[in-house]
């Protein structure tokens with residue numbers, strides 16, 4: 001929130017640092033690296049062959065230029081799949097290397113194209129000259145002081161890390177490593193350093209809204225990421241675009257202005273998405289997210305909020321999947337997660353967009369986003385089935401006979417209150433404690449965008 005000072009020494013660090021280490025496995029790696037480079041160049045050739053040169057006049061100038069257009073959609077899933085399949089036919093190494101080859105080739109091509117359009121490159125096909133390969137997370141494993149790299153299924157090269165001058169993530173786990181870049185002489189190893197709470201790697205489920213992102217796990221309690229700044233990126237862009245939108249159908253200039261605004265909005269939002277993903281990753285080992293396909297269809301009051309935040313959510317989910325792998329990100333059906341009481345399952349049919357969830361069954365009063373995050377967490381932790389009862393959808397937790405309310409009172413409640421019991425007074429009913437929760441509770445961890453640091457930082461609550 002604005003006006004909040006930073007806690008000294010509490011900037012959230014899940015910093016990614018990259019270290020370079022020499023290794024002595026050059027001979028073993030060389031055939032793979034050569035094959036990698038050859039295939040990168042093969043893809044570059046193929047991408048090049050899809051270019052159609054279109055003559056275009058430079059805006060505001062008298063010169064003409066040839067700009068590259070693609071004859072086929074090289075970014076479509078279909079095209080990439082076909083490309084991957086064809087490359088795999090003569091590929092003797094582990095299949096995941098092919099993904100790395102494709103990624104590298106596309107990125108070289110993209111850089112060339114960008115620079116060419118700016119006038120900084122010649123109209124000549126880019127080629128890969130240096131020997132290197134970026135290893136996907138699925139291809140590496142940290143084994144003690146060694147980094148195991150899969151060359152072929154069941155064929156490994158072990159890179160010695162014992163001479164390093166940096167520390168590895170606390171527990172020996174590959175999850176703390178980014179994708180290393182391997183050359184014949186060196187390995188460039190990115191290492192994530194968390195802010196200390198990655199040790200237990202708790203699973204945290206997240207509920208996404210326009211103004212905040214709320215996470216819950218018994219280990220972390222309630223975590224809130226303030227996303228107002230991200231929302232304002234969209235809102236201010238929306239206002240600006242609206243003012244030129246009407247003219248856009250007639251004027252070319254207005255059209256250009258419009259696309260400039262859209263690009264700027266996308267770039268700014270992207271920066272926030274990356275930062276938010278970093279915070280999510282620094283808090284949790286496994287992340288539970290609302291399944292995108294199924295989201296936003298059922299709660300009318302949230303549709304507008306959803307629409308504006310959907311692309312951000314998708315962006316963040318993609319970044320997380322890229323960094324943590326599919327095993328690190330679990331998609332959860334969000335159906336009803338905000339309208340059912342996380343403690344007793346009572347259905348609140350009339351949410352009306354208020355901030356506080358009041359349960360008509362057990363008396364729970366709680367922040368509605370926190371309630372949704374707890375519901376999602378339980379789906380993540382216990383698993384669930386989706387049923388249709390009388391034409392209505394129902395998500396059922398697989399708690400196997402255990403009582404949801406008991407679990408809530410023994411696990412959730414202390415995690416929210418920080419382990420302390422509220423008062424010494426005798427409790428009159430078992431529901432007494434939860435009636436006052438809304439007023440007593442604040443997020444345990446609160447992150448917000450800080451303009452000076454240009455990052456999401458932890459602020460006191």
Ligand SMILES: [Zn+2]
Nearest residue numbers: 341344359362
């Ligand atoms: Zn209830």
